[in-house]
Amino acid sequence: MNYLTHQELAAWLDRLAQEHTLIAPLDIAGNILYRPVSDTKEVVWDFVRSFMSVKEVFFPPTERLMLMEKIGQQVTLTETLPEGNSIIFGVRPCDARGLLTFDALFIENEPVDPYYARRRENTTLIGLACQSVGASCFCTNVGGAPDDPTGMDIMLTASNGGYVAEIITEKGEKISKKYPVFDGLSEIRPHPTHARKRELKVPPKEVWPARFNDDFWAEMAERCLSCRICAYVCPSCRCFDVRDEVLPGEDGRNQSERIRCWDSCNGIPYRRVAGGHNPRFMKNQRLRNRFFCKFYYFPIHYGPVSCTGCGRCIDACPVNVDITEVLGYVGRRK
Amino acid sequence: MTDKMKTNPMLPYLGKLVEVKDIATEIKLFRVEMLNGGGEAFHDYKPGQFAFVSAFGVGEAPFGIANIPTNGDATLDFAINRLGSVTTDLHELGVGDMVGVRGPMGNGFPMDKFKGKNLIVIGGGIGGAPLRPVIQTVIANRADYGHFQILWAARNPSLLVFTDEYDNWRATPDTELHLTVDQADNTWNHDVGLITQLIERVAPSPENAITITCGPPIMIHFVNRVLVEKLGFMPEQNYVTLEARMHCGIGKCGRCNLGTKLICVDGPVFTMAEVGALLESFL
Numbered sequence: 001m002n003y004l005t006h007q008e009l010a011a012w013l014d015r016l017a018q019e020h021t022l023i024a025p026l027d028i029a030g031n032i033l034y035r036p037v038s039d040t041k042e043v044v045w046d047f048v049r050s051f052m053s054v055k056e057v058f059f060p061p062t063e064r065l066m067l068m069e070k071i072g073q074q075v076t077l078t079e080t081l082p083e084g085n086s087i088i089f090g091v092r093p094c095d096a097r098g099l100l101t102f103d104a105l106f107i108e109n110e111p112v113d114p115y116y117a118r119r120r121e122n123t124t125l126i127g128l129a130c131q132s133v134g135a136s137c138f139c140t141n142v143g144g145a146p147d148d149p150t151g152m153d154i155m156l157t158a159s160n161g162g163y164v165a166e167i168i169t170e171k172g173e174k175i176s177k178k179y180p181v182f183d184g185l186s187e188i189r190p191h192p193t194h195a196r197k198r199e200l201k202v203p204p205k206e207v208w209p210a211r212f213n214d215d216f217w218a219e220m221a222e223r224c225l226s227c228r229i230c231a232y233v234c235p236s237c238r239c240f241d242v243r244d245e246v247l248p249g250e251d252g253r254n255q256s257e258r259i260r261c262w263d264s265c266n267g268i269p270y271r272r273v274a275g276g277h278n279p280r281f282m283k284n285q286r287l288r289n290r291f292f293c294k295f296y297y298f299p300i301h302y303g304p305v306s307c308t309g310c311g312r313c314i315d316a317c318p319v320n321v322d323i324t325e326v327l328g329y330v331g332r333r334k
Numbered sequence: 335m336t337d338k339m340k341t342n343p344m345l346p347y348l349g350k351l352v353e354v355k356d357i358a359t360e361i362k363l364f365r366v367e368m369l370n371g372g373g374e375a376f377h378d379y380k381p382g383q384f385a386f387v388s389a390f391g392v393g394e395a396p397f398g399i400a401n402i403p404t405n406g407d408a409t410l411d412f413a414i415n416r417l418g419s420v421t422t423d424l425h426e427l428g429v430g431d432m433v434g435v436r437g438p439m440g441n442g443f444p445m446d447k448f449k450g451k452n453l454i455v456i457g458g459g460i461g462g463a464p465l466r467p468v469i470q471t472v473i474a475n476r477a478d479y480g481h482f483q484i485l486w487a488a489r490n491p492s493l494l495v496f497t498d499e500y501d502n503w504r505a506t507p508d509t510e511l512h513l514t515v516d517q518a519d520n521t522w523n524h525d526v527g528l529i530t531q532l533i534e535r536v537a538p539s540p541e542n543a544i545t546i547t548c549g550p551p552i553m554i555h556f557v558n559r560v561l562v563e564k565l566g567f568m569p570e571q572n573y574v575t576l577e578a579r580m581h582c583g584i585g586k587c588g589r590c591n592l593g594t595k596l597i598c599v600d601g602p603v604f605t606m607a608e609v610g611a612l613l614e615s616f617l
Binding site for chain 1 (some may be wrong): 341342343344345346348388389390391392394415417418430431432434550551552577578579581582584585586587588589591592593594598601613614615616617
């Protein structure tokens with residue numbers, strides 16, 4: 001078993017930051033966000049949950065897909081795949097599960113998305129088990145746990161003032177074996193933290209279709225502002241838009257970029273088609289789609305439930321649309 | 335990198351415009367010659383499949399491919415109505431200009447399954463574009479299919495598509511072409527009224543027949559209703575091709591779902607029985 005004191009772990013992070021791009025939770029104007037670290041003293045160790053998930057690192061809010069240049073009638077296209085390796089420190093179990101939903105969508109469901117797949121291949125995850133459970137957290141209800149190492153390359157769990165380190169994958173071994181504090185791949189699971197378990201069951205996908213036409217969605221949607229913050233903070237929402245932006249010309253060059261950016265099915269124009277028809281014009285139809293996607297459509301198409309129980313949407317919603325309330329309703333109704 | 339990652343599904347092939355012509359008000363037909371590997375990708379696409387066309391610097395949008403492959407020659411036709419930013423920019427392009435093309439995508443019409451059947455093709459406005467490959471397939475393989483009826487509609491005569499091909503369609507053995515417009519002008523000597531009225535007047539028999547419809551959602555809904563309620567068709571006999579705004583075409587972006595179906599990979603072609611069984615309405 002690998003046991004590290006806080007000082008040993010901090011020293012190791014320093015080494016990692018010198019040799020690699022290290023991304024870790026930082027306090028940015030009062031919000032915990034995963035950002036590249038220049039000084040490891042700024043890393044926040046003690047936090048419940050970051051404001052945004054590590055999704056941003058693998059599937060950025062806006063990313064360039066290609067560059068285009070027009071010269072006369074000719075066009076040249078340059079593929080812009082992401083470069084470089086990075087290590088993320090302090091990944092929470094719910095966010096690692098979020099990445100597993102993205103793996104199912106972008107890698108296991110062909111064709112493979114090379115942008116996501118490259119970042120995933122070139123990034124090592126150092127997990128940090130939660131020591132406390134937030135008021136809106138419900139990971140244990142969707143199959144996760146505050147100390148769940150699933151999807152991590154290395155898992156750290158605080159214990160007796162230091163950290164138990166599990167080295168889970170070859171990627172994890174690669175970044176740890178050069179350092180004498182580790183003694184190889186561990187097989188011992190650290191002791192679990194005590195998870196508070198809510199009385200909430202995620203309804204299996206079979207029960208969802210019968211709830212489709214319920215008035216509940218309209219009642220819930222009366223509050224909804226279609227602001228889409230729920231999708232923005234979600235570690236597993238994946239809808240995206242693709243569009244071109246013209247780049248400032250240098251020497252009269254006609255260059256543009258194709259970008260992919262996050263989108264949300266709660267937006268009014270999301271489902272609008274040419275000619276103006278919109279089959280999801282009503283707010284309740286859009287709100288319903290988001291929950292049906294997470295627990296019914298996404299599992300049918302790609303396998304996993306598209307929710308990690310992180311509770312970010314509950315905290316972020318300005319009008320208290322609560323995903324656990326939705327799950328409670330769908331599971332309860334006969 | 336693994337083998338699967340070698341091709342980037344978001345990267346378009348280049349295509350050169352070899353012909354651009356006005357075919358109706360605000361509708362142009364673009365003939366695209368595929369370059370740099372696109373010819374290989376498009377050598378045997380099926381009627382009813384679609385592709386994303388890029389106006390570089392503005393964006394890309396999905397369009398039904400409006401022709402069938404001829405002798406393995408990958409030249410694609412797109413009939414495009416000027417409506418939004420991408421289509422407006424495409425309308426500015428001329429012969430020799432480059433566009434991007436990603437595809438072919440979607441399931442297409444099961445033309446083999448239609449063999450031996452009487453076919454009724456029902457097109458509304460620009461909805462005629464993805465039906466043209468069906469018409470071309472029947473004309474090119476006339477003996478494979480039964481009686482052939484084309485019911486073609488538009489809001490007014492200037493919006494009818496492929497008018498210069500009507501004589502050829504009419505000259506095909508055992509083939510009827512019926513036209514209707516909502517609003518006629520003084521030169522019009524065909525039906526006036528909605529496509530549903532034309533269907534009732536022509537009254538195709540459901541016996542050994544398949545209908546194939548493309549048009550706005552509201553038209554698809556009422557066409558199916560007339561066929562089922564007035565003429566005795568089963569929803570299983572009524573094929574439609576649906577549209578949705580989409581951004582990937584490969585089952586990832588989430589945009590085009592209709593209940594549990596993704597229009598881009600499960601469609602765009604469905605029977606009305608399948609559409610009727612979906613949780614969510616396309617209307």
